[in-house]
Amino acid sequence: MEEKDKKSLKGSWSYLKKTYCFAKKDKKYLIYFIIGCIFYSIISILAPLLSAKQIVALTDQTWEQLFLITLAILGIEIFRNLDRYLNNYFIDKYFFAVKRNIQITVATETLRINNKTMNQNSSGVFIERISNDAETLADIFWLIIDYVTYIVTNIGILFSIFFLNKIIFIVYLIFLFVLFFGQKYAMNKIQEKRKIVKKKREEVSGFISELVRGAKDIKVLNSEKSFLNKADFIIEDLGKVNYTLDRTRAKFRLINGSIRDILDFLIIILGMGFIIHGQLEVATMIIIFSYRGNILSISQGLESFLENLSKFNLSAKRIFDIIEGEIFPKEKFGVKHLEKASGHIEFKDVVFSYDDIPVLKKINFEIKPNETVSFVGKSGSGKSTIFNLIAGLYFPNKGKILIDGISIKELDKDSVRGNLSIISQNPYIFNMSIKDNFSIIKEDVTEEEIIKACKMACLHDFILTLPNGYDTKVGESGVTLSGGQRQRLAIARALVQKTEIILFDEATSALDNETQALIQESIQNMQGEYTILIIAHRLSTVVNSDRLILIDEGKVCGTGTHEELLAHNDFYRHLYEYELKREKEEK
Secondary structure (H helix, E strand, O other): OOHHHHHHHHHHHHHHHHHHHHHHHHHHHHHHHHHHHHHHHHHHHHHHHHHHHHHHHHHHOOHHHHHHHHHHHHHHHHHHHHHHHHHHHHHHHHHHHHHHHHHHHHHHHHHHEOHHHHHHOOHHHHHHHHHHHHHHHHHHHHHHHHHHHHHHHHHHHHHHHHHHOHHHHHHHHHHHHHHHHHHHHHHHHHHHHHHHHHHHHHHHHHHHHHHHHOHHHHHHOOOHHHHHHHHHHHHHHHHHHHHHHHHHHHHHHHHHHHHHHHHHHHHHHHHHHHHHOOOOOHHHHHHHHHOHHHHHHHHHHHHHHHHHHHHHHHHHHHHHHHHHOOOOOEOOOOOEOOOOOOOOEEEEEEEEEEOOEEEEEEEEEEEOOOOEEEEEOOOOOOHHHHHHHHOOOOOOOEEEEEEOOEEOOOEOHHHHHOOEEEEOOOOOOOOOEHHHHHHOOOOOOOHHHHHHHHHHOOOHHHHHOOOOHHHOEOOHHHOOOOHHHHHHHHHHHHHHHOOOEEEEEOOOOOOOHHHHHHHHHHHHHHEOOEEEEEEOOOHHHOOOOOEEEEEEOOEEEEEEOHHHHHHHOHHHHHHHHHHHHHHHHHO
């Protein structure tokens, strides 16, 4: 056996052992299927032998014997049909259970992938693996059993030919080896092309996902033509590699079919010779020739088995790349657990860069429990990065971030994210009803809690005007809602989580002045009960904060109340005066 084949088989065995972990829970269905396959195999070997006797009885006109054999065949075929029905039932139960286990595991591990890696890959990479590759893995065990049963059954038929005519048996055997090695060579070529197809399919899935999600912006930007041209290009590119794969398959099918035709010709010539010389009966020759399909299908079964095994290897690698985290690194948290944080946050000499681009440069500040602090600075100064670090979406290159005196690197995920809510400038609203948008983030949320949160976020009255109230679906990314309504829904969604720390990342930027004033009033009502951090779009909205922290070019350049900074900080005074001037011009 070639070194490449040994490695391939070793890799397949390793992936099969890993995949079996998903099948263990439902292995009883697999066992029932194996038992059914054994019965099916025995019946399939007996059937041709009985058929041979049936033809002999027919030609000899032994009617009683013919009736009994025909009756036996009828009983066997009824049993075989029932066995096939039960096998399908067991394997369906097994397949859907295992597929669900794999998909949930891959989805879970996808959510654990670190933010940097997620940003570097298109959604198509993960969609293809969770859907198509998971299905390939779920298929593998019953396919192996099915193919082994199929091959063993037909090998049994082949050896029954041995007892009928040894020379024809040898001819069959030679052609089987020729077909097998030809198909093995073909599979290596096809596998190379299949890898390219998989990659191209991911690109298409990712782009189509972008096209559907960004449909509104595409229309507004009047860029349908350019997007459709791009879609046409990548779909055509996928079509080309698919066409190349199909042509390769077709070429080998042509060769394979020609070899089979040559075999048919030889069997007929040999059979004629044996019959003429009295070495073979006509009835026996009919049986030998009629079962050539079963015998040649041994090679076809091996080909299909190897093809499915190569598909499995490819899909298994892609699945376990996500699960094992070598190519898709996971978020790393500590093991310390903090059930209920007080809201005390510290940054100590924090340094952070995005792909070697410095963003934060030795940031230091402290936020006390139940304090309301606003971060002020120009766009791109690092304010949102501070929030991302607090939420554990990234970790600092140097320095420490502490929650209640414990480094977030030492805390487990629930201690960090379970104690804070973040409301971003462009919140993601799930394609569900308004009520489900709450229950998806907090399973035990009550209707009273939802209504109370929506009232605090100034959204309740609007919801009551909708056709189905809280049961109204909002569309993908909340497309049926205005920007302000989406932000208010995100605020209400955060409020039902009742976390001690609430981060507002320019969350009022899309609101009109009247609604913004109401939201500000809601925030003020929460002051003193929660640790509230705000990134301000307008300075006028944060003047009532307990403190303001000025951020400029990744550094803290001032801290204090609005009045203190206005009196003593030139940078803040310049920002505030510029905003007043802009608001005056807008009026």
